[in-house]
Amino acid sequence: MRTTVKDIARHAGVSPATVSLVLRKSPLVADVTRARIESSIDTLGYVYHRAAANLRTRLTHTVGMIVCEITNPFYAELTAGIDEALDKAGWIAFLANTDESPSRQDRFVTRLREQRVDGVIIAPAEGTRAEAFTRWRSQGLPVVQVLRRVGRRPGDHVSADFKLGMTLAVEHLLRLGHRRIAFVGGARSVSTARDRTDSFRAILSRFGAPVGPIVACLPTREDGVRAVRQLFAGRPDDPTAVICHNDLCAIGVMLGLADRGLAPGREVAVIGFDNIPEGALHRPALTTVAIGAREIGREAAELLLRRITSPEGEPETIILPPKLVVRASCGAQLRR
Amino acid sequence: MRTTVKDIARHAGVSPATVSLVLRKSPLVADVTRARIESSIDTLGYVYHRAAANLRTRLTHTVGMIVCEITNPFYAELTAGIDEALDKAGWIAFLANTDESPSRQDRFVTRLREQRVDGVIIAPAEGTRAEAFTRWRSQGLPVVQVLRRVGRRPGDHVSADFKLGMTLAVEHLLRLGHRRIAFVGGARSVSTARDRTDSFRAILSRFGAPVGPIVACLPTREDGVRAVRQLFAGRPDDPTAVICHNDLCAIGVMLGLADRGLAPGREVAVIGFDNIPEGALHRPALTTVAIGAREIGREAAELLLRRITSPEGEPETIILPPKLVVRASCGAQLRR
DNA sequence: GAAATGATTTAGATCGATACAAAACGAAGA
């Protein structure tokens, strides 16, 4: 039998209502009474039963965190950022890893709503339909999208400026003299992939440079290795530089190049996106467009908490600027 | 105003009690009635309020998952395994990332107990005191430790047989003819580190081989690089093989060796622990003692669910056998 | 046709806290 507010009340010789006031740190209670009750709480080893309280207050102080792929270091970092910000505010998050399955994602959202989470942060699984978001919103569930964006309707969203990131990467390569620049990672049906592909094309054309080949690639090291085989034929018009959807493929591409006897960073420039720790220590060290995953996580958590306290506020879109981190894989040091 | 059991009861022309029976899939309800109620549930768009139900049933169908370092790919994989098994059983987990801080860990446990989780899976932060576990257990909170083990008291625990793993690694190197084998990753005050260091010593002595130097190293790539500087002096009695606490340091060691002009896999053999994806694609590919992180996660989740249903059962210790995955970094292919 | 049986359904208390309105108290002022 667990100790409850009633037990404490009896022990301290007051009413349950007063105990409740103390628990909620209300200023109404006299100091002597408060002290007495607090000592009762200690001696009885009471544990606050938030779920019971929630029944009346309608706030559970919990949120859901739905991630498409927790084993990707980038998303691991994102969840760490979310967790950090929530912890600071005294909240806590359910984690659900969808592994890119929209049906798992649906199931999780249902489960989270049953638990009455106050809101959800979601990096949508590939194939999520915009309809899902309008449904959740119509059910009064605050939802913040991170990174990927589904649908056109305004909604809370935290991401990075991938267009700017791509501009930085392309400009950098053009400045280094590259004219045959390829993009690896095109075809996926998520906004973050489309953003990058589109702006890759747009920026190259804007600079009057030829738009190099675009090769589909999953965001994995393995598929990066594979993409190299598709991209390099050993002909004189092979690309001299490759921009990759993310660091995982970039690392794959570097491995694939090395397998083919092409030295990344010397014979072919490689640039990734994300700036995962692994890239900094790879040889050659990976030049990359740094997307602050932890920071995006923090911002998303803070935005969600704002939205929960004011559900009727204007939707916010927070786009953080990326930074180009120049290391060895783009050959910049070399040409100096 | 949310729809409740009462609303459904009114709509279907029955009592709330009957609706509750339908929600719990009780066989007591007549088929016609059940159908009618289910259609009411659909038309009213009812969402089950699990938290309210929990108040009576004492089971929340939630667990806590406390991880010491979510950004380590190994632990990311572990959480994916836990999440997978819980999902299958219809449960869901809170995630808390302690970043190796025992005080954060304490705070999280308190918060989880307030949420009345039915149990906790924990990879304890470095510096966790055994007293914490006895406290939690005395409070009736089922706790399963994963990997690291704190204290000597019997308790539920899922891990891998690191001693066996170390044996496999050492035997392999001895068979390849190595006599000067070093261990990188000694000093941390967690059981998984002690296990490895101790059995490193024990096994080498058992085989009558000299026990090479043991160098402290954090489980990061960076510190692996640093350890190399400490270990290799360019003298003839430098080690010819290095076994590392985990794959992250092993990769660091390989990078450090390359920086020094020593080819890992040819001039120095390197073996890690964990088998994270990154290692398979590193060049040279990393030979490693594979610890099935996802599987350990699944086992831990299943064990916790068992413990929750029978709190008085005997504590279980599940130790999964590791496997040596031979790739290029140990030079095995070379010597054939 | 009454009694017994089994299948369904339900009233009402309950889980553990909070919200609200009202009560008790003590000090100050008339």
Added chain:
DNA sequence: TCTTCGTTTTGTATCGATCTAAATCATTTC
């Protein structure tokens, strides 16, 4: 001494489901 007023405390209904024991109801049996 009696009001009045501000401070503190409390009784009771409530959140949304479940549990228990008891009430209906439809059959079957004698």
